[in-house]
Amino acid sequence: MMKYCLQLILCLLLVSSSVFANAVYDFIVAQDGSGNFKTVQEAINAVPDFRKKETRILIKNGVYKEKLVLAESKQFVTFIGESLDKTIITYDDYAQKKNIFGEEKGTSGSSGFYIYGHNFTAENITFQNTAGPVGQAVAVFVSGDRVQFKNCRFLGFQDTLYTYGRESRQYYKNCYIEGTVDFIFGSSTAVFDSCTLFGKTSGYFTAASTPENKKFGYVFLNCHLTGNAPEASFLLGRPWRPYAKTVFINCRLDKIVRAEGWSNWSNAANEKTAFYAEYKTFGDGAAAGDRATWSHQLTDSEANLYTLKNIFGDWEPTK
Known part of the structure; x- marks a missing residue:
C-alpha cells in the first residue's frame, strides 16, 4: 500500500x-x-x-x-x-x-x-x-x-x-555590451538602462545615425562605461549621420574615456547638427570642463525630459 x-x-x-x-x-x-x-x-x-x-x-x-x-x-x-x-x-x-x-x-x-x-x-x-x-x-x-x-550580453569587436530600424524603439536593461569601434551603432531610438559598456583595445562606444525627424536617439541611464583598453583610448561617440543624438545621464565613466569625449567624424559640419550631451556623469573619465565645445551639459530641467514616456511615446517597456 x-x-x-x-x-x-x-x-x-x-x-x-x-x-x-x-x-x-x-x-x-x-x-x-x-x-x-x-x-x-x-x-x-x-x-x-x-x-x-x-x-x-x-x-x-x-x-x-x-x-x-x-x-x-x-x-x-x-x-x-x-x-x-x-x-x-x-x-x-x-x-x-x-x-x-x-x-x-x-x-x-x-x-x-x-x-x-x-x-x-x-x-x-x-x-x-x-x-x-x-x-x-x-x-x-x-x-x-x-x-x-x-x-543579456552582446559580445564582439x-x-x-x-x-x-529607423522607426524602431528598443530598451536594454541590465545588459553587458562589449566591443571596439562603433560597437553600438544605428538609427533606432534606444534606451540603455543600468547597462555596462566594455571597451576593448580602443575606439568609440557609439555611432548613432539618428534621423533628423527623431527627437531622441541613444539615451544611457545609470550605465557604467569601462573596459580593458588603455587610458584615454575611447570616445563616447561619433556621428555616423549628421543628426546623431546620444545622451549619457548619471553614468559612471572610467579612465578609458578621453577628455574631449566626442568626435565629429572628421567633419566640422556635424558639430552643428549632432546632439551630444551628458548630465551628472562621474568617474575618472568624466571631464565636463574639457569636453568638445560643441557638446552639451544638460540642465536639471533638460535632463528631466529624458523619461521613458517622453522617449518611447505610447510604448511602455517592462522593467
Whole structure:
C-alpha cells in the first residue's frame, strides 16, 4: 500500500511539473533532444505568423551556432535563456567574408541574428559574434519595433550591436555590451538602462545615425562605461549621420574615456547638427570642463525630459 501511494504521489508530481512547464513556456529548445526543438530557428519557425499573443520560448543551456532570422510575421516572441553565461547564440560572419557568389557580405550581412518581428523580448541570453578583430562583425541586428533585452550580453569587436530600424524603439536593461569601434551603432531610438559598456583595445562606444525627424536617439541611464583598453583610448561617440543624438545621464565613466569625449567624424559640419550631451556623469573619465565645445551639459530641467514616456511615446517597456 505504501509503495502504491509513493508511486501515485510521484506520478502526480510529474504531471504537475509538466503542466506547469507547459503553462510557462510554449516551446523549449534543448540540444539534447529533451525539448520541443534542438535549434532556435526551428522554434522561431514554429511560431504562428502574426500571432497576437506572446509566444514564450525557453532556450536551455548550450552554444547555439546559428544564423537566425526572426521574420516580421513572428511577433510577440520572447526568448528566455536558462542561464546568462551558458545560453549562448553565436555566429562568426564578418563584413569582408564572401558569400556563395564571391561577394562581400557587408556590415548588415555579417549579423548572426536578425530581428524584424515587433514586440520581441530576450532575457538571460548571450549573443556573440566570434569573428574577432576583422572589421565589422555584427552580433545582433534589430529592425523591429518595441524590442527589449533584459540581463543579456552582446559580445564582439567592431559593430557589435546594430540598432538598425529607423522607426524602431528598443530598451536594454541590465545588459553587458562589449566591443571596439562603433560597437553600438544605428538609427533606432534606444534606451540603455543600468547597462555596462566594455571597451576593448580602443575606439568609440557609439555611432548613432539618428534621423533628423527623431527627437531622441541613444539615451544611457545609470550605465557604467569601462573596459580593458588603455587610458584615454575611447570616445563616447561619433556621428555616423549628421543628426546623431546620444545622451549619457548619471553614468559612471572610467579612465578609458578621453577628455574631449566626442568626435565629429572628421567633419566640422556635424558639430552643428549632432546632439551630444551628458548630465551628472562621474568617474575618472568624466571631464565636463574639457569636453568638445560643441557638446552639451544638460540642465536639471533638460535632463528631466529624458523619461521613458517622453522617449518611447505610447510604448511602455517592462522593467
